[in-house]
Every structure is written in structure tokens, then in C-alpha cells.
Amino acid sequence: MTEQRRLRLGAFMRPASIHTAAWRYPGAFPDANFNLQHMVRFAQTLERGRFDAFFMADHLAVLNMPINALKRSHTVTSFEPLTLLPALAMVTQHLGLIATASTTFDSPYHIARRFASLDHISGGRAGWNVVTTSNPDAALNFGLDEHMDHDERYRRAREFFNVVTGLWDSFADDAFPRDVEAGLYMNPERMHRLNHKGEFLSVAGPLNIARPVQGWPVIVQAGASEAGRQLAAETAEAIFCSHNNLADAKAFYADIKTRAAAANRNPEHIKILPGCFVVVGESLEHAREKRARLDALVHPDSGIASLSIALGSDASGFDLDKPLPENIPDTNASKSGRERVLQMAARENLTVGQLAQRFGAQYGGLSMMGTPSQIADQMQEWLEQRGCDGFNIMFPYLPEGLDDFVDQVVPELQRRGIHRREYEGRTLRENLGLPRPANQFFG
Secondary structure (H helix, E strand, O other): OOOOOOOEEEEEOOOOOOOOOHHHOOOOOOOHHHOHHHHHHHHHHHHHOOOOEEEEOOOOOOOOOOHHHHOOOOOOOOOOHHHHHHHHHOOOOOOEEEEEEEOOOOOHHHHHHHHHHHHHHHOOOEEEEEEOOOOHHHHHHOOOOOOOOHHHHHHHHHHHHHHHHHHHOOEOOOOOOOEOOOOEOOOHHHEOOOOEEOOOOEEOOOOOOOOOOOOOOEEEEOOOOHHHHHHHHHHOOEEEEOOOOHHHHHHHHHHHHHHHHHOOOOHHHOEEEEEEEEEEOOOHHHHHHHHHHHHOOOOHHHHHHHHHHHHOOOOOOOOOOOOOOOOOOOOOOOHHHHHHHHHHHHHHOOOHHHHHHHHHHOOOOEEEEEOHHHHHHHHHHHHHOOOOOEEEEEOOOOOHHHHHHHHHHHHHHHHOOOOOOOOOOOOHHHHHOOOOOOOOOOO
């Protein structure tokens, strides 16, 4: 008999809601992005709901939005992930802690050391969301005059991954006997110097911290372009994607799993988790009313800002009553995000104003609304049809949206046997059903 598949649930926190008007919703915490006590409350609620992980996105610049929108954005300021997550590790026991860190604007030694530290501090619950950084404004904060080319960023990312994982394997698991009687703290024969010299990076090693509890922190990736998919298939153990219909999700799922097999990886060791914006109501009509109330709080400036970010180009000068211009310049921002906008505009014949309302009022990917049973129906269908292995849940506003999901949807998922009642283990790998990687230098 085939074992029933279970959902893997992450919480996409950014560090709070992705919705532009979330901070304005009645009862919401306007300062949620930059209030540690709120973050503690959210993390502990997620753990009560037996979520796999708190997934914290990050930005290395103020989002590249028109200046008029900055005064309305609740993501202008937020905690630095590798500062916040160790604090959350102290108030949770099982919840995974996934942080975004850039391969374009950081050094592999820093990344390896920080995530190894988080893994030790949390007892094996760290995850690294590998990003190449699509925001071209970030380059200006790191001594560059322009953004690195898209494909070049991904070549660097592949080399960067090899260096970081090589540094994590600097020591064998038994390299630190700490033999008090013999006076032997570390066995030098169980230490490896990386001595890497490549196209982009030169790193000697070894890392000055013991091998992480999980061997390696869990590797997460979110690229959807051709280069991004290939990087994910070769390196990722969880993939954050943004398909808004089951047919496209199934095609992506099959593509990634096929690529993984071709790369001599076990496809079951990659968990595909689409972002899913969820609004819970007493009925479908009630959920729609809550959503409409939220969307009505979006200022037009925010809609244009969200559209600009998705396009990678400033949309503030476009005619709101006309279709998108045909000559929008190509950029080195997210290729997949831009393509989703263009496809949506063509498919639905939307004006710039309509697109701005769509992107300002909502996450452009999958959205589920209704009763707990109706939402569970959709999640179960996606899981059983192999459109996903689970979801990265996006809450419409906090704390109510999070509480609604944990108190109402989670029990329904548990009743159906597709969500855990207790954690399987203590590490993020154990809870995701992922193997602990062997040390590539010591076996």
C-alpha cells in the first residue's frame, strides 16, 4: 500500500505579510516587520501549527519602486535575517529557520560561517535560501555601478554553492574529540583545506567552525528562469515557486524532478513549495469580503510600485488606461517575474491600471480563499496531483491571518492525514524527510 503523502508547510514571512496593505488592516500590527516580540509570537504560533519552517525573505536595498510609493511600503525596513533567526531559535524547539542570503553581494566564507552558526545555535534547524539578487539597485550598495548580468550571476551562484558546501565540510564529524585527559581538542588529520580557485572565487579555508549539525543547512532556491531551474535541480532541497494554476505547477514539478534525476539526484529529495496566499472565512463569500476589504486599503501608488518591481522597470510614467508599452527595456532583474507580468497582461488583455491594481492588491501567484474545508480541498488536490510537495503559506495580515490558518485550516489538514500532528524529529532535515549529506572529503 502506498504511503499517504503529507504536506510540507513553510511560512513566507518577508518577515511579515507580502500584501501591500497588510499593515493597515483592522487589528493588524502596523510595526510587525520590525518588532521582535511580534516575531516571537508568529514563530511560536507557527510551531504550534507544526509548520516546517519560518522562511524569511530579504532585500539588500530599498525595493526598486517609484519614490511616491516608498512612504506607503511596510517592507522598507525589516530585520537582517541572520540576526533575527538566532533570536527565534531561542524561543522555539522544532521550527526550521530559513534565511535568504545573496551569492552576488556576499562572500562564501561569511555565508558558510553564519549558517553553520545558526545550525549549531538552533540544534540543526537552519536553511539557506540561495538567491542571486534581482534588484539592480542592490549593486549600488556594494561598490558597483551596474548589476551583474543575469546568466553571470547564476554561474557565480553555482560556484558559490560549491565553495560554501566545501567549507561546511572542512571538518569531519569526529574532528573534535575534546579529550581532556590527553589534552587533545581537535584532530588535524580530520580537517580539510579547500584551496578553491575558480572563475569568480578564491577561498583557502578551512572554515573556523565545526561541521553543521545537519551536515549542511537545508538548501532552498527560488529561481524559475532556465538558469534558475537548472541551479535548483542541481543544488536545491526545497524550491519556492509561484505558479497560480495546477496545470503550470504540475509541468514545473515534473520538469524539476526530471532535471534532478538527470543530475543523479533523488527527485524525492527536492521539495517543491509554491507560494500560497490564504484567506480563511466562515464561507467563501465571507473570505472574499475580507479579501476585498484588504485590497481596498491598497493605495494606487503601491499598485504601480508592485508592478514596477515585477517588471524590473519604472511603470510610473505608463498610461494607466492603455496596455503595457511594447518597448519596455530588458533588464538584469528577475526574468521569470517579468515574463509572468507580460503573459498575464496579454492573456487577460489588461491595462496598466488593471495590472497595477492586480499586483498592488495581491501576490501574483496562487491564492486560496474560503472555509477551512474548501482550502484543504485545494491543497489536497495540488498535493495528490503532484503539483507540489507542500506550500509556502503567505498570510494576508498578521496576527489574524496566521491565527486563522493555524487554528482552523491546520486541524482540517490533520484530520485528513495530510499534515503532521507531531514533529518527526528535531532537525529541519528530519522534518522535511531529507537525508543528512555525507562529508565530501571524509565520507
